[in-house]
Amino acid sequence: MQQIPAMFIAGDAALDFLNSLATPVDVPVDWLDDAAGLLSWLAQAQLVSAPVLRQVRSQCSLGELNKIAEQARNLREWFRGFVEKHRGRPLAREDLKKLERLNRLLEKDGCFNQIAPTAGKQGNAFELRVMRKWRAPEGLLIPIAEAIARFVCSADFAYVKACEGPTCTLFFIDQTRRRARRWCSMAVCGNRAKQSAHRQRVKANR
Numbered sequence: 436m437q438q439i440p441a442m443f444i445a446g447d448a449a450l451d452f453l454n455s456l457a458t459p460v461d462v463p464v465d466w467l468d469d470a471a472g473l474l475s476w477l478a479q480a481q482l483v484s485a486p487v488l489r490q491v492r493s494q495c496s497l498g499e500l501n502k503i504a505e506q507a508r509n510l511r512e513w514f515r516g517f518v519e520k521h522r523g524r525p526l527a528r529e530d531l532k533k534l535e536r537l538n539r540l541l542e543k544d545g546c547f548n549q550i551a552p553t554a555g556k557q558g559n560a561f562e563l564r565v566m567r568k569w570r571a572p573e574g575l576l577i578p579i580a581e582a583i584a585r586f587v588c589s590a591d592f593a594y595v596k597a598c599e600g601p602t603c604t605l606f607f608i609d610q611t612r613r614r615a616r617r618w619c620s621m622a623v624c625g626n627r628a629k630q631s632a633h634r635q636r637v638k639a640n641r
């Protein structure tokens with residue numbers, strides 16, 4: 436199980452999913468490399484609630500969950516290809532055929548509404564809560580597919596960017612007002628770039 440907390444710097448869960456494979460320092464880390472990693476990442480990403488994760492853990496074998504982790508990695512690398520190809524310009528209607536894989540996953544969803552007590556003491560006693568039938572361990576992929584689907588339906592791909600850090604593989608959506616974001620984070624790649632520019636200047640002055 437991964438001890439390093441996963442990274443959520445992308446501004447959207449779909450891109451954070453891509454960033455679950457990254458090189459935070461020197462060594463590549465895959466947060467989805469096994470069942471425990473996948474469950475932990477889903478919890479950190481708040482895509483699946485803790486009670487559901489407990490239920491899944493008790494009902495599925497480790498082998499089944501490892502297989503789902505592998506499917507999640509396949510889905511991630513497929514989506515990485517899509518993002519690499521399409522980022523930098525808005526999506527077009529013709530791109531839908533490349534997203535069939537997501538629609539196939541989404542149609543397996545077993546969502547339904549339930550009347551549930553509201554959390555707070557004030558206001559209405561009940562609220563309508565969306566629940567999901569967890570028919571199979573494969574259901575764990577559906578919240579991910581949903582996050583990706585929501586992203587392709589709402590994000591402007593013109594502002595999907597890859598960090599400019601020379602060895603960085605992180606993606607993000609640039610939500611800054613001037614659309615000038617260049618780095619996954621100022622603290623990591625932004626600083627590295629500043630230091631290397633500084634070194635270049637010192638070298639040039641010598």
Ligand SMILES: [Zn+2]
Pocket residue numbers: 598599600603604605618619620623624
């Ligand atoms: Zn970076």
